[in-house]
Amino acid sequence: xxxxxxxxxxxxxxxxxxEVHAQxxxxxxxxxxxxxxxxxxxxxxxxxxxxxMPGMLPVINAKCVExxxxxxxxxxxxxxxxxxxxxxxxxxxxxxxxxxxxQFLHPVxxxxxxxxxxPDGTVREVGVERLHLEQDAGKSLHDQNPHKTYIDLNRxxxxxxxxxxxxxxxxxxxxGAYLRKMRTILRYLGTCDGNMEQGSMRCDVNVSVRKAxxxxxxxxxxxxxxxxxxxxxxxxxxxxxxxxxxxxxxxVVQETRLYDPDKGETRSMRSKEEAHDYRYFPDPDLLxxxxxxxxxxxxxxKLPELPDVKKARFMxxxxxxxxxxxxxxxxxxxxxYFETVAQGRDPKLAANWxxxxxxxxxxxxxxxxxxxxxxxxxxxxxxxxxxxxxxxxKIAKDVFEVMLETGEDPAKIVESKGLxxxxxxxxxxxxxDQAIADNxxxxxxxxxxxxxxxxxxxGQIMKATGGKANPKMVNELLRxxxxx
Amino acid sequence: xSELTRLTIAEARDALxxxxxxxxxxxxxxxxxxxATRDLNAFVTETPEIAIERAKESDARRAKGNVAGGxxxxxxxxxxxxxTEGVQTTASSHIxxxxxxxYESTVSMNLRKAxxxxxGKTNMDEFAMGxxxxxxxxxxxxxxxxxxxxxxxxxxxxxxxxxAAVAAxxxxxxxxxxxxxxxxxxxxxxxLVGLKPxxxxxxxxxxxxxxxxxxxxxxMTRSVRDSAIMLQAMVSYDPKDSTMANEPIPDFEAALKxxxxxxxxxxxxxxxxxxxxxxxxxxxxxxxxxxxxxxAEPVEVSLPHTKDALATYYIVAPAEASSNLQRYDGVxxxxxxxxxxxxxxxxxxRAAGFGREVRRRIMIGTYVLSAGYYDAYxxxxxxxxxxxxxxxxxxFKKADVLLTPTAPFPAFxxxxxxxxxxxxxxxxxxxVPASLAGLPAMSVPAGLSADGLPLGLHLIGxxxxxxxxxxxxxxxEQAANFTTLPxxxxxxS
Numbered sequence: 001x002x003x004x005x006x007x008x009x010x011x012x013x014x015x016x017x018x019e020v021h022a023q024x025x026x027x028x029x030x031x032x033x034x035x036x037x038x039x040x041x042x043x044x045x046x047x048x049x050x051x052x053m054p055g056m057l058p059v060i061n062a063k064c065v066e067x068x069x070x071x072x073x074x075x076x077x078x079x080x081x082x083x084x085x086x087x088x089x090x091x092x093x094x095x096x097x098x099x100x101x102x103q104f105l106h107p108v109x110x111x112x113x114x115x116x117x118x119p120d121g122t123v124r125e126v127g128v129e130r131l132h133l134e135q136d137a138g139k140s141l142h143d144q145n146p147h148k149t150y151i152d153l154n155r156x157x158x159x160x161x162x163x164x165x166x167x168x169x170x171x172x173x174x175x176g177a178y179l180r181k182m183r184t185i186l187r188y189l190g191t192c193d194g195n196m197e198q199g200s201m202r203c204d205v206n207v208s209v210r211k212a213x214x215x216x217x218x219x220x221x222x223x224x225x226x227x228x229x230x231x232x233x234x235x236x237x238x239x240x241x242x243x244x245x246x247x248x249x250x251x252v253v254q255e256t257r258l259y260d261p262d263k264g265e266t267r268s269m270r271s272k273e274e275a276h277d278y279r280y281f282p283d284p285d286l287l288x289x290x291x292x293x294x295x296x297x298x299x300x301x302k303l304p305e306l307p308d309v310k311k312a313r314f315m316x317x318x319x320x321x322x323x324x325x326x327x328x329x330x331x332x333x334x335x336x337y338f339e340t341v342a343q344g345r346d347p348k349l350a351a352n353w354x355x356x357x358x359x360x361x362x363x364x365x366x367x368x369x370x371x372x373x374x375x376x377x378x379x380x381x382x383x384x385x386x387x388x389x390x391x392x393x394k395i396a397k398d399v400f401e402v403m404l405e406t407g408e409d410p411a412k413i414v415e416s417k418g419l420x421x422x423x424x425x426x427x428x429x430x431x432x433d434q435a436i437a438d439n440x441x442x443x444x445x446x447x448x449x450x451x452x453x454x455x456x457x458x459g460q461i462m463k464a465t466g467g468k469a470n471p472k473m474v475n476e477l478l479r480x481x482x483x484x
Numbered sequence: 485x486s487e488l489t490r491l492t493i494a495e496a497r498d499a500l501x502x503x504x505x506x507x508x509x510x511x512x513x514x515x516x517x518x519x520a521t522r523d524l525n526a527f528v529t530e531t532p533e534i535a536i537e538r539a540k541e542s543d544a545r546r547a548k549g550n551v552a553g554g555x556x557x558x559x560x561x562x563x564x565x566x567x568t569e570g571v572q573t574t575a576s577s578h579i580x581x582x583x584x585x586x587y588e589s590t591v592s593m594n595l596r597k598a599x600x601x602x603x604g605k606t607n608m609d610e611f612a613m614g615x616x617x618x619x620x621x622x623x624x625x626x627x628x629x630x631x632x633x634x635x636x637x638x639x640x641x642x643x644x645x646x647x648a649a650v651a652a653x654x655x656x657x658x659x660x661x662x663x664x665x666x667x668x669x670x671x672x673x674x675x676l677v678g679l680k681p682x683x684x685x686x687x688x689x690x691x692x693x694x695x696x697x698x699x700x701x702x703x704m705t706r707s708v709r710d711s712a713i714m715l716q717a718m719v720s721y722d723p724k725d726s727t728m729a730n731e732p733i734p735d736f737e738a739a740l741k742x743x744x745x746x747x748x749x750x751x752x753x754x755x756x757x758x759x760x761x762x763x764x765x766x767x768x769x770x771x772x773x774x775x776x777x778x779x780a781e782p783v784e785v786s787l788p789h790t791k792d793a794l795a796t797y798y799i800v801a802p803a804e805a806s807s808n809l810q811r812y813d814g815v816x817x818x819x820x821x822x823x824x825x826x827x828x829x830x831x832x833x834r835a836a837g838f839g840r841e842v843r844r845r846i847m848i849g850t851y852v853l854s855a856g857y858y859d860a861y862x863x864x865x866x867x868x869x870x871x872x873x874x875x876x877x878x879x880f881k882k883a884d885v886l887l888t889p890t891a892p893f894p895a896f897x898x899x900x901x902x903x904x905x906x907x908x909x910x911x912x913x914x915x916v917p918a919s920l921a922g923l924p925a926m927s928v929p930a931g932l933s934a935d936g937l938p939l940g941l942h943l944i945g946x947x948x949x950x951x952x953x954x955x956x957x958x959x960x961e962q963a964a965n966f967t968t969l970p971x972x973x974x975x976x977s
Contacts, residue, residue: 048587052811054580055567055589055690059726087807089853091830098810149826151815279853281862284696284804286726 003171005209005236007243012209014239015216016169017129018231020182022161022192023136023200024067030135030159031058031101038198042141042152050157052096057285060085064159065289067191068108068133070299071161074189074306075128077112079296083132085286088278094138094151102162104280107132108289114165114185115308116177117326126178127166136160161192167206167216172232179203179228184307188332196227203231205259207238208252218252222259222266234259238266310335318347327355333369340376345383353379357400374403382410395419395467422469425477428461431469432477435460446482454478488513489653493710496656497554500546507546507557511539511601514559518603518654521972524626526639526649528564529572530604535559538601545599554737555717556599561655563646564605565612565692566592566701575692576608576620579812579819579837589690590722591659591701598717603655607645610839611809612666612694615911617644618898619841627674627895628652628970629937635897637937640670640911646704647674651970657705657714661691663698664797665891665915668927671704672890672940675929675966677711677957678704680915682948683922684729687722693808695801696727698919708928708958712736715950731948739951744959745779747952750883754790755914760892763933768889771930771941774963775887775956785879785886789872793917794909796872799852799865800920805842806849812837844905873921880946885956888914890927890940918944928957929966938966 004011029036032049049056072079084106087099109131116124138156140149163182169175183194183201194201203226208219222238225231237259242252257266282288305313307329314325314335328338328351342350358379362372382399385391391399391414402413414420422428435457436443445453454475461474488510491499496510515532542557562568565575567585574580588596596602609619616638617625625644627637628651639648646658647670660667662680671678679702686701693699703714716737721730751772756765772782814820814833821832838846852861879886891911901907918925924947927940941960945953 051816053567053585053587053817054573054575054583054692054811055585055688057689057725059724089807089810091810091813093813093815093826096811096816098813099807277855279807279850279855279858281803281807281853281858284727285693 003173005239005243008247010211012239012243013212014170014235015167015208015210015219016171016175016235017167017206017219018165018169018175018178019204019206020163020165020179021202021204022071022163022182022186022194024064024133024159024161025191025193026061026063026067026159028061028063029157030061030064030133032157034157036158038200040154042150042154045154046156050096050153052098058101058283060286060289061159064133065108065291066299067159068131068161069291069296070189070303071163071186071191072109072112072131073296073300073303074185074191075109075112075114075131075163077128077131078110079291080106080108080110081291081293081296082106083108083289085133085283085289086280087283088280090276090278092137092140093149094140094153094156096138096153096156100135100137101283101286102134103132106288114178114181116174116181118174118177121322124174124177126168126174129164129166131161131163134160134162172235175205175235176228176232179231181307184330188304188306199226202226205231205234205238207235207242209239209242209246218254220252220255220257220266222257223269225259230259230261233261233264234266237264241266304332318342318351320347320351324351324355331369337369337372337376341380341383343380345380346387349383349386350380353383357397361404373407374400375407378403378407378409385410385414389421389423389470390414391419391421392467392471395421419468422465423473425473428465428469428473429477431461431464432474432481435464436481443482454482457482486513486516489517489656491656492707493554493558493656493705493713494707496558497713500557501551507539507542507601508536510557511535511559511603514603514655517652518649521628521649521652521654524628524648524652524654525623526606526625526645526652526654527561527604528574528576528607528620528622528645531571531602532604534571535601535603538596538599542599542601552597552599553717554598554713555595558600559603559656560595560600561603561606561646561649561658562592562595563608563643563659563661565608565661565694566659567690567692568592568602568605571605573605573692574621575611576622577610577812577837577839577842578621579834580692581621581819583818585690587690590687590720590724591691591718593690594720595659595717600717606643606649606658609642609644609666610842611692611805612642612661612663612699613805613841613845614641615665615669615908616896616898616901617641617670619839621839624898626898628972629674629895630971631935631937633897635899637895638673638898640673640891640895642666643670643678643704647671647676647678650674650676650704650706652972657703657710659701659718660704661694661699661701662915662919663694663700663801664919665912667702667704668915668925668940668942669891669911671927672929672938672942673895675938675968675970676704676706677708677926677928677961678702679711679715679926679950679953680919680924681715681719681950682729682924684727685731685924685948685950686718687720687725687728689722689724695804696808697804698801708954708961709737709740711926711957712740712954729948734951736950736954739954740958742955743779744775744956747775747780747885747956748883749775749780749782749956750785750879750886751782752785752787752790752879752886752888754787755888757892757913759910760889761894761933764889764892764939767931767939767941768887771887771960774960778959778963780956780959782887783882785883787872787875787879787917789868789875790917792868793872793920794913796865796868797912797916797920798848798909799861800869802845802849803852803862804849806846806853809838809842809846841905869920872917876917876921876923876944884946885952886944888942888944890914890942894933894937894939914942923947924950924953926953926957928960928964930960930964931966932968936971938968
């Protein structure tokens with residue numbers, strides 16, 4: 001199912017490359033000791049270095065380097081043992097040094113691969129071109145005063161990883177899947193919180209279109225798109241704009257564009273002619289970053305199990321379907337929750353309850369798994385109660401409702417509410433006898449060959465026992481008694 | 485001129501220890517001298533209150549027997565590119581006028597901790613760009629060495645204010661900074677000892693940056709021993725400067741003991757350049773003879789790319805400077821010229837804030853880093869720079885230390901060589917190669933020109949071998965016996 005857009009002159013293929021800017025999870029900035037907490041009062045997380053006071057010098061934060069290398073390893077990428085920080089020079093009020101310290105010719109991480117699970121069950125491999133470390137800029141606030149621009153430098157100098165994909169993506173869906181997968185990997189690694197609303201993960205989108213079999217045509221870059229949905233929309237809208245241009249006899253100009261979700265359009269920010277000459281050169285305040293292989297190996301040995309490996313293990317070790325395994329491994333916290341539930345219990349039952357029962361509730365209440373009102377231990381206990389026939393699956397759902405409200409241990413709920421399943425043959429037999437005796441007409445129906453009435457009897461008996469009778473035993477006894 | 489201001493650091497140290505006078509008296513004498521020599525324009529900011537306060541603290545320490553070291557109580561001038569806590573720091577630029585740092589540079593903090601008494605902040609070429617101290621926003625500095633032609637001489641640059649202050653006995657010593665010769669050339673022009681340590685020996689933290697890969701702080705003093713004492717107080721390993729080397733720090737004064745018998749003195753044959761004055765060439769030969777007489781052995785060495793050093797320097801240094809100076813944008817501190825829009829504000833602020841020479845170098849630097857020119861200029865210059873460093877390394881296989889003149893001619897008159905920047909850049913021809921290679925080098929006063937202006941000899945050492953450099957300098961100092969005072973200080977003048 002190849003994605004294409006039908007134009008007047010035929011089908012167009014869309015070529016997409018993504019640049020993800022991921023804020024490195026770290027207590028301090030890339031080259032200063034200032035804090036990086038989100039939402040602090042403006043200009044309260046600014047060191048002398050971040051403000052580019054005269055004579056201030058950058059010192060690389062080892063934690064940020066470690067996070068970049070771990071991310072590179074998580075993307076199955078080549079780690080460059082020598083990389084170089086360069087200065088990208090341009091003037092802007094929220095860029096205190098007048099240059100951004102970034103990596104240009106020699107990034108810390110080289111080529112890697114991200115595998116995408118597509119809805120049709122296929123796996124798409126997308127190439128990563130590079131990952132480099134760079135500083136974030138501050139923030140210009142234009143809306144605080146009609147005549148002035150205010151500057152907040154809290155974010156200035158915060159470490160970002162720029163992760164550049166190859167132009168391997170061919171549809172908005174693939175781009176969306178890539179971004180979600182990237183976010184999953186980053187969150188698994190704990191190297192970025194992947195929070196697009198707070199801006200800790202942002203995306204520049206490169207889009208071009210072409211006819212099948214052609215080489216690459218001119219691309220446009222859509223800057224700073226801040227949600228997966230907007231990225232997908234922006235691609236479609238930009239691709240259509242380019243197709244209209246070509247088909248109207250025009251040409252696409254290489255330029256930087258902005259996506260306006262309200263108007264549903266992309267607009268030109270600046271053309272190639274206006275593009276800055278950034279005058280990159282190696283930052284003389286910093287020596288080349290040299291890592292040794294042992295350091296990289298040690299980080300590799302300590303990497304957590306990543307989503308693709310976890311998914312495969314969920315399928316092989318627990319016998320889960322691809323869909324269930326993919327869903328449960330999609331977030332590290334969900335996977336951990338599931339594995340706690342499944343510990344020593346039927347994994348398929350555990351998967352069902354985690355995905356369906358709990359998942360539905362969390363979805364409805366807008367909660368994440370870490371905010372779940374039912375703990376993994378308690379859900380596991382509930383499944384244990386089903387497995388040892390203490391309660392039926394049906395009763396389990398009632399118990400689960402109570403757990404959602406009270407957060408109590410299911411065993412306690414079953415005990416206090418007297419919901420324990422009746423498995424005593426004598427008690428069930430008595431209830432069956434009573435039901436047959438009370439309903440001779442229906443009993444006669446059965447005997448004359450109408451087996452469907454069995455279900456009606458089961459309902460009567462369950463009602464009489466408050467749903468606690470073991471349904472299997474009820475069925476067996478009923479058939480025996482009616483048949484006799 | 486008070487007797488107290490004639491002392492060297494070593495002499496003052498001993499006298500303070502012997503309680504012959506107090507640090508406060510010593511500071512007072514220097515404050516008077518500073519005021520009396522204001523015509524030189526050596527200081528941008530005088531800090532007599534701080535000097536007295538720190539001198540009193542020094543005396544209190546001494547009274548308790550807690551002397552901080554050889555620099556305790558020594559009146560010191562600080563070049564105005566070292567950020568000083570609570571004291572205006574301008575780098576002699578209008579764009580930083582009124583800027584008062586909340587922090588102290590590592591080097592000036594080290595000196596403070598060693599007990600030195602800051603007299604004030606010295607004038608300099610704007611952002612250290614210049615060789616005559618004529619590019620300062622606060623006006624040129626005059627050299628206390630004069631001739632009878634009525635013209636003022638330049639003190640050299642960029643550490644011209646520091647050199648003039650120490651030569652005029654308004655300070656016992658001063659910090660300088662050297663990017664391509666900014667300590668050594670003014671030391672030569674003012675009859676002083678000026679030492680540029682190995683790149684990475686002194687922390688650059690808190691020094692207003694000119695060219696980060698070249699800038700290095702160093703002492704400017706009136707004797708080689710003082711140079712060792714002051715250097716000791718300036719150096720420390722500072723993790724805040726990522727380009728620093730964590731090398732062991734020797735006892736520099738102890739390195740002056742012993743002799744230079746058997747030491748191999750390299751004489752680079754390519755340093756015999758056109759445009760060098762006859763007396764400079766003669767002095768060089770005399771220097772060789774002195775060291776030979778002291779037991780050293782001159783050997784010829786070759787540094788073939790010396791001729792390309794100036795061109796290389798004038799690509800690398802402006803390139804770095806153009807980027808380093810981008811932070812002066814009127815947004816956060818220093819000068820701002822208000823305008824209707826952002827671009828206009830940038831342009832007006834920087835046009836008003838930077839002087840001609842700084843603007844020229846920003847433009848050169850921007851040009852050599854531009855797309856399309858980067859490979860031809862910056863990348864090529866880096867290659868030549870690496871080549872120059874390699875040639876020095878080769879030369880040091882044959883020699884322990886190299887001897888050259890410091891500058892091709894003595895101090896010139898204020899107003900000369902001002903129209904032609906290339907003529908000005910020639911000043912640095914002997915000092916720039918060592919800067920490019922990051923090597924320690926120092927200038928020692930060695931004699932006078934025919935008309936009576938000081939001339940310096942220049943020694944270049946192996947990386948982190950300031951000890952051999954100091955020991956060899958001492959041999960020259962002893963042989964030269966340079967005791968002449970600047971005309972300004974002679975009786976009757």
